[in-house]
Amino acid sequence: MLTLRRTSLKEFLKSKFTEIDPNIFPKKAKIIGHVALVKFQDERIDLKELGKAVAEFYPTVKTVLRLQGVTGKLRQPVVELIYGDPNAETIHKEYGYKFMIDVSKLMLCLGNSYERLRTAKSVRFGEVIVDMFAGVGQFSIPCAAISKPSKVYAIEINEEAYKYLKINTILNNVEHIVEPMLGDCKELTPTLGRVADRIIMGYFGGTIEALPAALSVVKPGGATIHFHELVSKGTGKDELWNRISELCLRLGYTSTLICSRVVKSYSATREHVVIEFKAKPLNNLLTGTFK
Numbered sequence: 001m002l003t004l005r006r007t008s009l010k011e012f013l014k015s016k017f018t019e020i021d022p023n024i025f026p027k028k029a030k031i032i033g034h035v036a037l038v039k040f041q042d043e044r045i046d047l048k049e050l051g052k053a054v055a056e057f058y059p060t061v062k063t064v065l066r067l068q069g070v071t072g073k074l075r076q077p078v079v080e081l082i083y084g085d086p087n088a089e090t091i092h093k094e095y096g097y098k099f100m101i102d103v104s105k106l107m108l109c110l111g112n113s114y115e116r117l118r119t120a121k122s123v124r125f126g127e128v129i130v131d132m133f134a135g136v137g138q139f140s141i142p143c144a145a146i147s148k149p150s151k152v153y154a155i156e157i158n159e160e161a162y163k164y165l166k167i168n169t170i171l172n173n174v175e176h177i178v179e180p181m182l183g184d185c186k187e188l189t190p191t192l193g194r195v196a197d198r199i200i201m202g203y204f205g206g207t208i209e210a211l212p213a214a215l216s217v218v219k220p221g222g223a224t225i226h227f228h229e230l231v232s233k234g235t236g237k238d239e240l241w242n243r244i245s246e247l248c249l250r251l252g253y254t255s256t257l258i259c260s261r262v263v264k265s266y267s268a269t270r271e272h273v274v275i276e277f278k279a280k281p282l283n284n285l286l287t288g289t290f291k
């Protein structure tokens with residue numbers, strides 16, 4: 001029998017709640033494993049009814065959470081259960097890799113998935129990587145699994161995320177490559193010494209504050225840095241690159257742009273960008289000891 005795919009969650013909700021202003025409905029939910037997250041501000045509808053309808057639209061969903069916001073430097077979600085099983089611990093699959101996460105306590109950004117794959121594919125065999133804002137392993141795990149670096153130091157400050165980071169390295173069979181480290185990357189990174197071929201700074205809202213720590217682990221021959229930040233649409237990316245290269249120079253490093261790209265639109269005025277560049281200590285250039 002031919003079943004017709006409904007066009008969108010919004011269309012489905014419009015057909016269910018005909019008496020409600022259709023403009024209030026979300027276009028879609030974010031689906032992570034068995035959990036759906038919906039952003040919904042309006043109080044003109046019974047939230048339990050809305051949750052039930054969302055679960056009806058997405059047949060694999062067992063839990064529906066209303067996302068009210070994201071707070072603090074650790075970017076923790078504020079959610080309310082509006083349907084189903086209160087257990088929001090689930091497994092999200094991305095390009096064949098498994099990420100266990102408790103969606104009621106941690107955020108997982110699906111809009112960055114292509115950038116995670118692109119980064120993982122740019123890693124070369126045998127590299128040493130420092131993933132300074134590791135989360136639950138979104139960058140560390142595909143890097144380790146796809147490109148076989150010799151080591152990935154995965155630093156995460158949030159104990160809850162660190163717990164899943166450790167689990168996820170085992171789930172994806174990369175525990176011999178990825179070394180999870182609990183703590184502030186600004187403090188832990190410099191303890192590693194000059195080991196890094198590649199440094200991933202997958203964070204926004206003050207990434208530049210961690211750049212001195214990142215530079216402190218750059219190998220004498222240089223390292224590639226993937227620097228993420230939110231910027232104003234338009235000239236923001238160029239302004240950010242100027243700030244990065246000025247700081248590198250002030251700290252005694254050359255910086256050579258490899259590429260920059262928009263990861264995703266964040267709001268009407270801001271976008272999430274990544275700037276990929278090569279940093280090299282200047283004193284090695286002066287003494288001629290660089291590789």
Ligand SMILES: C[S@@+](CC[C@H](N)C(=O)[O-])C[C@H]1O[C@@H](n2cnc3c(N)ncnc32)[C@H](O)[C@@H]1O
Nearest residue numbers: 074133134135138155156157158161184185202
């Ligand atoms: C937005 S998540 C991004 C995760 C992953 N890098 C990605 O881009 O998909 C940022 C992560 O950085 C962690 N974090 C924030 N400040 C940190 C710090 N100073 N040191 C280590 N981790 C930090 C947060 O707890 C969070 O898990």
